[in-house]
Amino acid sequence: MSIENEANASAGPSSLTPALFKRLHPKPYLERFLQERLRPDGRPLDHEHAAWRDASINIGKMFWTDAWFTWSRVWRRSVLAELAPPERAQRHPMQWKPETKGSCSIATAPSSALVRLGKTTVVCGITLEIAPPDMATPTHGFIVPNIDLPPLCSSLFRPGPPADEAQVLSSRLRDTLLSSNYVPLDSLCIERSKAAWVIYLDLICLNYDGSVLDASVLAAVAALRNLKLPQATWDVDTLSTICEPISDEEPGRALQLAETIPLTLSFGLYEDDLLPDPTLFESQLCTSQISITVSASSSRLLQVQQSGATGSKSSVEILKACLGQARTRAKQLLVLLNSS
Template sequence: MSTSKRSTIIVEHLRKQQMMESIGKGKRIDGRNFDEQRPLEIELDVIKKANGSARVKLGDSEVIAGIKVSTGEPFEGLEDKGALIVTAEVLPTASPHVEPGPPDEEVVELARVVDRGVRESEMVDLGKLVLVPGKIVYTVFVDCSVLNADGNLFDATSYATVAAILSAKIPVLEMQDDKVTDTGRTIPMPVTCVPISITQVRIGDAVMIDPASEEEGAMDARITISTNEEGYCALQKGYTGSFTIEQIKKAAETARIKGEEVRAKMKELTKFAQKE
């Protein structure tokens, strides 16, 4: 083993020991409380050629989401609804641990968890994105790119996706002579609610929200819970460890409370006001 690698292992061991000592005193290694999220910044319309876009910084994790609206055939069994597809990638420059190439299992999971939170909340009224029932519908592609990875990419990517959807404008298309024609006009995305995910990890007996990368390196279990204005809409258990029933109940309540806080900020920043 090289001296540099041995030194790195020693530093990581000491850092984890320091983290556990801090957690034992009721604080995290960066000074946050267990239920305290890192600073959240949201910037809209960062990709001028997209139908909608947003850049989110959650601590030092940074994600950009862009929306492209086109037309296509509906999914089988959903002939009366438009299509929504969320994809994700972690750029090789986002972390020294990311290798170039096809997405690995963690990136696939990232896209699926974000997609599930938006889809299960029914954030977008897909029934309003149909041109010819059973034949031609709007297809909304949400492409997310992680620019910097410093923990909790689930929430950072979800917030970027939600913000991009809230700010999106879709082209008004019409059928003329059996062809899809762009009228040149746009309308807001048909949004019904604002889903917010809150990811929490267990380290020992402590459960904390919005884990930084160091905390993810020491976590025993992970859970992501999404809520909208009406209640819970999605849940994803991740990693190998488990939670007690009481920990899950507390995590659910924390997700509800913190979700309301983030949702209020999201609505304010995107100027979204849900219609009654």
């Protein structure tokens, strides 16, 4: 062995760059930060006052043409070209950028929203169709969410069939929207047993850095709040639905929404340290993952999902801490939603 190789082999962690040390020794890297009551992205580790990542919501402007009913998944091919790159503000690691709002320019969707939680970025586009209701629920329409995790968002995903995680996230998003009754399905009925609206929520993750479900729920809620439905009537002579495209003369009608506004907040548990809004790096090392869904308007608990062990702390103690922090964060996001 040469002298140079011997020196490299005997070099300790102190000779490694931070990026290399993080890659080779992820657990010691994280533990060094936690010992200093900090997190790798600069957030303080404070169990009493949780530090969340930057949040922003960009609401899309509605755009309709005479061929509104032909929208399907066309916007997928152009969404990346239409989205402007995020602004990068220079700031101290301990200085947090306030929540911001803006405009999302997906012209090929009746309503859209782009949400950023730290580096995690999710865009939601809504498309509409008309279909006959199910025989079992003749007065109900449909909500069909789908989350796409393309290779663009992370090296964890490969081209091909949808990843298992994408299917799980889509199912959880659907359960969240339906269990909260955020969009009453009977409000989507055009004519009993004849026609009803189908709302497709197509979400694409542009950057995957943890808490994707949180960003997806927030993007879906924001896009639904901005959606307007065209005036639609059932023609008994032609046995078809007649719709008026949205315009200045026909502004359409706002989607009927419930007072309950569901928002999901994620937590990670590393040993005895609770990490709100974990990054991808932190999530991969956490021994337990917890998702709390609350009503932003009333702070009522809607759903709890937990996986993994909680360490020396009891599950009840952990869930109480998560619920308190989730309620506080949900109120902050509600203010951001109302100002969008």
